[in-house]
Amino acid sequence: MLDPGRVDLAALADALDDRSPETHWYLDPVSGAVAGHSDDDKPPADWLEIDSVTSRESYRDMADFTAGVQHRRAASLLDRAIDGRGAFRRFKNTLFEFPEVRDQWYRFRDARSRRRAVDWLAGTGLITEADAEQLRARHPDPDPSNDDVPAAVAADLAALYGPRLRQVLLFGPWASGEGTVESAIDLLVVLDDHATTILPWEELRAMDDVLWQHTERTGLTISVLPVGQHELARPGDPTVIRARAEAVRLR
Structure with a gap:
């Protein structure tokens, strides 16, 4: 088993989110190191390839976030932005009109990405489910409320x-x-x-x-x-x- 404390969850999350065809990401099952390699630069044979998440999962993050946005105008515009083709570009452009909401999105996205990284580690059998549960609990979705x-x-x-x-x-x-x-x-x-x-x-x-x-x-x-x-x-x-x-x- 891999010691969960040795894995850089942020780096693993970034690797999972990277869908560029030029770089393939791998994880060393012994050290927990994450590294990118090209087709001509293969990692050691025992390293595990990290398959990127699907655009469907990324879209679900946008939809879930939009459903919780409490800024009325931002919520309305984001809801329209994610409808149909070009949703990712429109969503990003809309967020730039609302810096506070954009910051909330970054925190939300990071929490979701890190939990997916934990799921990946557990799915490969590198960490126990008990360790995975503890790690997931450290990265809950941020509270979008305006109670403050x-x-x-x-x-x-x-x-x-x-x-x-x-x-x-x-x-x-x-x-x-x-x-x-x-x-x-x-x-x-x-x-x-x-x-x-x-x-x-x-x-x-x-x-x-x-x-x-x-x-x-x-x-x-x-x-x-x-x-x-x-x-x-x-x-x-x-x-x-x-x-x-x-x-x-x-x-």
């Missing part, structure tokens, strides 16, 4: 307002754990109103860049209601009353 977005927005608002910011309260579907890409992130932003009256439209203009950056990054709608401390203490607005009842404090 409300906290990230709150952190940026804290940087924007400094000591004027008293609280950021999350309410609505995202506070109850039922938030989806179709529902807005509802935030009640509580500001110090001892020295100045809170004018909601002015505050919304002040927050505009922060909110837009997060919307552009995630595709999620972020709805903010700025209020003063006094209004929060004695609310008259039904939205503020509901927000107080449902609130999850972020800051």
